[in-house]
Each structure stands twice: as C-alpha cells, then as structure tokens.
Amino acid sequence: MEGVILFADDHIFEAGRIENALFHKFNNEGNFSILPINNLNNLEKTVTSISTYKALILDWNFERNIEGDEEDGLVISDETPLEFLKSNKVYSLVYVYSQANISQEIKDELQTLYPGKIFFETKNAGNEANIEYDKIIAGINQFDTDNKHLNVPFIWSQAINKSSQEIFSELEHADPNWLKEIYTTAQNDGTEPNTEVISVFHHLLNESIIQNKPLLNAIDADAAEVVIEVGDKEESLAKLYNRIYYTKLKDDAPLMTGDIFKFSEEEYAILFTPECDVNAKKEKALEFLIFNRKQFNDFLENKKKYKKVDFEQVKDKEGKLRDLTKEFNNGIMSHHILPSFPFELNMRNDSALIDFETAFIVKIKADFEGKRSGYKLNSPYIYQLRQRYLAYIGRVGVPAIPHSLRLYNLK
Numbered sequence: 526m527e528g529v530i531l532f533a534d535d536h537i538f539e540a541g542r543i544e545n546a547l548f549h550k551f552n553n554e555g556n557f558s559i560l561p562i563n564n565l566n567n568l569e570k571t572v573t574s575i576s577t578y579k580a581l582i583l584d585w586n587f588e589r590n591i592e593g594d595e596e597d598g599l600v601i602s603d604e605t606p607l608e609f610l611k612s613n614k615v616y617s618l619v620y621v622y623s624q625a626n627i628s629q630e631i632k633d634e635l636q637t638l639y640p641g642k643i644f645f646e647t648k649n650a651g652n653e654a655n656i657e658y659d660k661i662i663a664g665i666n667q668f669d670t671d672n673k674h675l676n677v678p679f680i681w682s683q684a685i686n687k688s689s690q691e692i693f694s695e696l697e698h699a700d701p702n703w704l705k706e707i708y709t710t711a712q713n714d715g716t717e718p719n720t721e722v723i724s725v726f727h728h729l730l731n732e733s734i735i736q737n738k739p740l741l742n743a744i745d746a747d748a749a750e751v752v753i754e755v756g757d758k759e760e761s762l763a764k765l766y767n768r769i770y771y772t773k774l775k776d777d778a779p780l781m782t783g784d785i786f787k788f789s790e791e792e793y794a795i796l797f798t799p800e801c802d803v804n805a806k807k808e809k810a811l812e813f814l815i816f817n818r819k820q821f822n823d824f825l826e827n828k829k830k831y832k833k834v835d836f837e838q839v840k841d842k843e844g845k846l847r848d849l850t851k852e853f854n855n856g857i858m859s860h861h862i863l864p865s866f867p868f869e870l871n872m873r874n875d876s877a878l879i880d881f882e883t884a885f886i887v888k889i890k891a892d893f894e895g896k897r898s899g900y901k902l903n904s905p906y907i908y909q910l911r912q913r914y915l916a917y918i919g920r921v922g923v924p925a926i927p928h929s930l931r932l933y934n935l936k
Contacts, residue, residue: 528579528679531571533562533606534622535587544584546654547661554658565609577682578617580665584648585623610635610643616678618668619643620661624650641672673750680743681734688733692726715805717779724800763873767865771900780807783907785867787898791818793868793877794886795902797911811893814884814914818868821878824860825849858920861913867900879910881917 530551536544538561551559557579562568565587572581586603610619619639621627627645635643644664649657669675696703704722711721734740755761774784780803784796794813798806817823853862859881866877902910 528557529575529577530557530559530580530582531562531568531575531578532559532582533565533568534582534584535563536584537561537563543648543650543652543654543657547657550654550658556662565604565606568606569609569613572613572615577679577686579679580618580620580668581615582620582622582661585621585625585627607631607635611638615639615642617642617675618665618672620664621645622648622661624648642668644668674747674753677740677743677747680740684734684737684740685730688730688737692729692733714801716801717781717804720779720781720800760873763865767867767873770863770865770903770906771867772903774897774899774901778901780804780811781901782911783902783904785898785900785902786813786893786896788815788892788896792816793818793898794888795879795907795910797885797914799911808890810887810889813886813888813893814879814881814910815886816877816879816884818875818877820880821862821876824878825852855913858913858917861910863902863906863910867898881914884914 532544532548532551534544536542537548539545548559548561551557560571560575560578562571568583583606585605587605589604605625619635619642621643623645624647632645646660646664700706707722707725708718711718771785780796782796782798782800782803786794786796788794792815794815796803797812797814803811853864853876855861861879861881863877863879865873866875867873868875868877901907
C-alpha cells in the first residue's frame with residue numbers, strides 16, 4: 526500500500542486524544558504518507574493544492590473559534606464539511622470517521638454526490654489506537670479491492686504532477702521569462718494569450734505523460750480487468766462519450782473555437798473561426814458552421830426511410846440499425862455527424878448533422894453575442910470537423926477521360 530492520506534480532524538494535534546494517537550500510528554507504520562489537518566479552511570487549501578491522495582479521513586464536527594474584543598477564543602456552534610464536500614470534486618475514498626450523529630438525509634445526499642466512494646464509520650474514542658487503525662485500514666483495503674478501476678486515475682494524477690514539475694523546470698531553465706514570452710507573442714499575433722499559454726503547457730504535458738511507463742502499464746492492467754456491470758449499458762456509454770466530445774463551459778470562459786451556439790430552438794452553430802483569429806475578430810464578426818436540430822432525423826427519414834418514433838414497427842430492427850450505424854463513419858463527404866449532441870440537458874441520444882454545402886455562415890457580434898449554449902466541442906473533434914470541412918471545399922475534380930480510354934485501361 527502506498528499513497529497520501531489526508532486526516533482532517535480538529536483534535537488531531539491534541540495529546541491524549543484518539544485522533545492524535547491514530548495520526549502517530551499511521552505515521553509510524555509508514556505504509557502511507559499522512560497529512561494532518563485540523564480545520565476546514567486548511568482542508569480546502571490542501572485539497573486545492575494536492576491532486577493525488579489515497580483517501581480523505583474526515584471528522585464531521587469542527588469547533589469554530591472566533592476572536593473578539595471581550596471574549597477571546599469564544600467557541601460557537603460547530604461547522605461541518607458538508608459544504609466542502611458539495612463544492613469540491615473529491616476523487617478518492619472519503620472516510621467519514623466521527624462520533625457525530627449524521628442524519629440519513631445528509632448521508633443520502635453525499636452518497637448521491639460520491640456514489641460508492643463515501644463511507645461513514647463511528648469513531649470509538651474508548652478504543653486503543655491499534656483497534657481503530659486496523660478498522661480504518663481494513664476499510665481502505667476493501668475499497669481498493671472493490672475499486673481497482675480507480676488505480677489509473679491515481680497513477681495518472683501522479684504522472685501529471687511529476688511531468689508538470691519537470692516541464693516547468695525545463696521551461697524556466699530555457700528562459701525564466703517563458704510565460705511572459707509566450708503570452709506577449711500570442712498577444713502580438715492577436716491570439717487570446719491565456720489560452721495560448723495553457724495550450725503550450727497542455728501539449729508539452731501530453732508529450733510527457735504518454736511516455737510514462739507506470740501509467741501505460743496501469744492502463745493495460747485496467748483494460749484487462751473484468752467489466753463492471755452497469756444498469757443501462759447504452760445510457761452509460763452515451764454519458765461517457767457525451768463528456769468526451771463536449772465540455773460544459775463556465776460563465777466567464779473566453780470565446781474559443783468549437784463553442785456551441787444556440788440561435789433559436791431549432792438552429793445551432795459551432796464557432797469555426799480558428800483560435801488565432803477569435804480574439805481579433807470577436808468584436809466584429811465570426812465564422813460559424815450552422816445546422817438545424819432536426820437535420821439528422823430528417824436525413825434518416827428522407828434518405829434511409831427510418832423514423833425513431835416508429836422504431837418498434839420497423840421490420841428487421843437489428844438489421845436496419847446495423848445499416849444506419851455506418852452513417853456515423855461520416856462516409857458522405859458533405860456531411861459531418863456528431864453523436865449525443867448536447868441539445869438538451871440529460872438528453873444524449875440525439876445527433877447533430879452538419880451539411881457542408883449550406884453550413885458556413887458569418888455573423889456579426891450583435892447576432893451571436895449572448896447566444897452560447899454553454900457547451901464546447903472538444904479537441905480533437907473540433908479539429909476533425911475543421912479538417913473535413915476544408916477538405917470538402919478544397920476538393921479537386923478528376924479530369925474527364927474518354928469512355929474508350931477507360932475501357933482500354935480495363936482490358
């Protein structure tokens with residue numbers, strides 16, 4: 526066993542307490558690196574700073590101390606980590622180890638937020654540290670056994686941490702003003718400079734971690750594991766690829782190539798202007814590939830004689846579906862299909878069809894401002910879309926050849 530454990534409890538530094546004895550037990554055993562945290566403010570800072578940890582052992586009640594002019598160190602009502610757990614995405618075992626009586630309503634809410642990753646264990650202050658230690662270790666071991674698929678993200682995070690340190694050291698060694706140089710160069714070229722700095726780091730990081738042998742081995746090992754059973758395989762895959770293809774944008778995200786716009790209930794578009802021009806053009810006009818929400822279903826109905834709503838009445842349903850799945854290969858040069866398109870929240874079985882013959886459009890700022898749908902088409906899919914469109918409009922016709930010459934070359 527290895528890894529970092531965060532142990533957050535407001536009594537962890539108090540001699541004579543079970544929490545303090547447990548911390549020393551973890552520390553002396555040496556199986557894990559353990560970080561003691563005695564308040565929620567420090568927990569928030571630690572989780573923000575450390576991306577890779579094996580487990581979070583978490584007390585539920587933290588005493589809140591305030592300083593006043595008359596009553597210094599006045600103890601007021603306890604605070605709980607509920608808001609911390611709701612506002613942070615903790616991707617590890619969360620082991621709530623507390624004497625507090627936590628309501629079933631709160632437990633249910635946290636189980637929904639952290640399905641299969643949060644457990645509640647009663648702290649027994651009357652026990653020896655060894656007994657409590659064994660209980661916690663058994664829980665961590667069982668979690669590891671039941672969640673072997675979490676090993677890859679754990680090692681992935683380690684690979685990112687290691688590669689980041691190496692990359693930043695190399696960049697600083699090359700030029701201590703590396704960030705400013707990249708930023709100002711992009712700014713002078715009219716590109717959004719923050720995005721360019723992040724892109725440079727992203728590409729360097731990618732080149733580094735794809736050579737990380739422990740990560741490659743972990744991915745191979747995970748792929749060989751038994752498949753985890755899920756309730757609805759089709760819906761599960763749709764959720765997976767919806768996330769891989771599209772990212773939900775924050776409200777203050779900069780305009781980027783691939784941003785999805787909604788101009789009306791039926792009319793959508795993808796920002797097509799290359800990244801290097803978006804910043805310079807966004808105050809005037811930008812280029813889009815526009816499409817109608819019904820376009821894919823109309824294509825199926827008109828060309829393939831298929832209606833989703835009539836699926837149960839289709840003869841040889843499986844055969845028909847096998848034939849239709851070929852359309853997602855984008856074999857028609859003028860068409861580009863994007864599966865599980867985010868037309869609506871939590872609807873993932875509707876596709877977008879972009880027809881290159883009619884898609885390209887230029888819109889002025891007044892027409893596109895405030896029309897972002899809140900999603901973006903991710904890399905590399907936005908670049909695949911751009912390349913296919915450019916290949917379509919840049920295609921060269923084959924020169925005419927006499928019919929007799931064709932025949933002669935077939936003999």
